[in-house]
Amino acid sequence: MARHWLMKSEPQECSIDDALAAPDATVPWTGVRNYQARNFMRDDMRVGDGVLFYHSSCPEPGIAGIAQVASACRPDPTQFERGSPYFDAAASPEKPRWLLVDVKAIQKTRLLSLAELRATPALADLLVLKKGSRLSITPVGDEHWRLIVDGLLAVARG
DNA sequence: GCCAACGTTGGC
DNA sequence: GCCAACGTTGGC
Numbered sequence: 001m002a003r004h005w006l007m008k009s010e011p012q013e014c015s016i017d018d019a020l021a022a023p024d025a026t027v028p029w030t031g032v033r034n035y036q037a038r039n040f041m042r043d044d045m046r047v048g049d050g051v052l053f054y055h056s057s058c059p060e061p062g063i064a065g066i067a068q069v070a071s072a073c074r075p076d077p078t079q080f081e082r083g084s085p086y087f088d089a090a091a092s093p094e095k096p097r098w099l100l101v102d103v104k105a106i107q108k109t110r111l112l113s114l115a116e117l118r119a120t121p122a123l124a125d126l127l128v129l130k131k132g133s134r135l136s137i138t139p140v141g142d143e144h145w146r147l148i149v150d151g152l153l154a155v156a157r158g
Numbered sequence: 159g160c161c162a163a164c165g166t167t168g169g170c
Numbered sequence: 171g172c173c174a175a176c177g178t179t180g181g182c
Contacts, residue, residue: 008179008180010180033178034165034178034179035165036165056179056180056181057179057180057181058180061180061181114181131162131163132162132163132164133163133164133180134163134164134165134178134179134180135179136179
């Protein structure tokens with residue numbers, strides 16, 4: 001059974017528009033440098049899993065689109081790139097430390113802002129809303145997924 | 159720029 | 171293995 005995820009991206013680096021504009025609307029999810037988030041990709045993600053595309057560290061943080069996991073995990077090449085902000089001297093192609101998956105954007109939605117998410121009691125348990133949560137990848141339960149996606153699509157339909 | 163919260167590092 | 175110091179995240 002497919003799971004669902006919320007994945008944070010800084011729109012400055014890769015927004016939902018950037019993802020949609022990429023070939024096949026697919027981008028490699030580079031830069032994850034947290035073991036818990038990496039392990040989600042390694043152990044729990046499956047191709048086809050639903051993704052809430054979240055914009056973070058920006059003027060209007062929130063869910064900006066819907067995407068899906070489009071590949072199995074593989075080594076993140078940026079860990080080997082000297083000079084990259086994601087370079088990791090402890091990693092080598094023989095012993096990669098960091099992984100990525102491809103993410104395929106499905107559609108841009110209205111911005112479901114962080115404030116709006118917080119104001120929705122039924123979403124109180126959404127992991128990304130938990131105090132102090134900094135994980136860039138978090139699982140999203142079926143109920144939460146349905147609530148959010150249905151709400152977004154209902155509005156998108158007008 | 160501030161700062162709360164969390165993760166990582168490294169000395170012991 | 172403990173834990174203080176430091177670094178990072180990310181909203182505000």
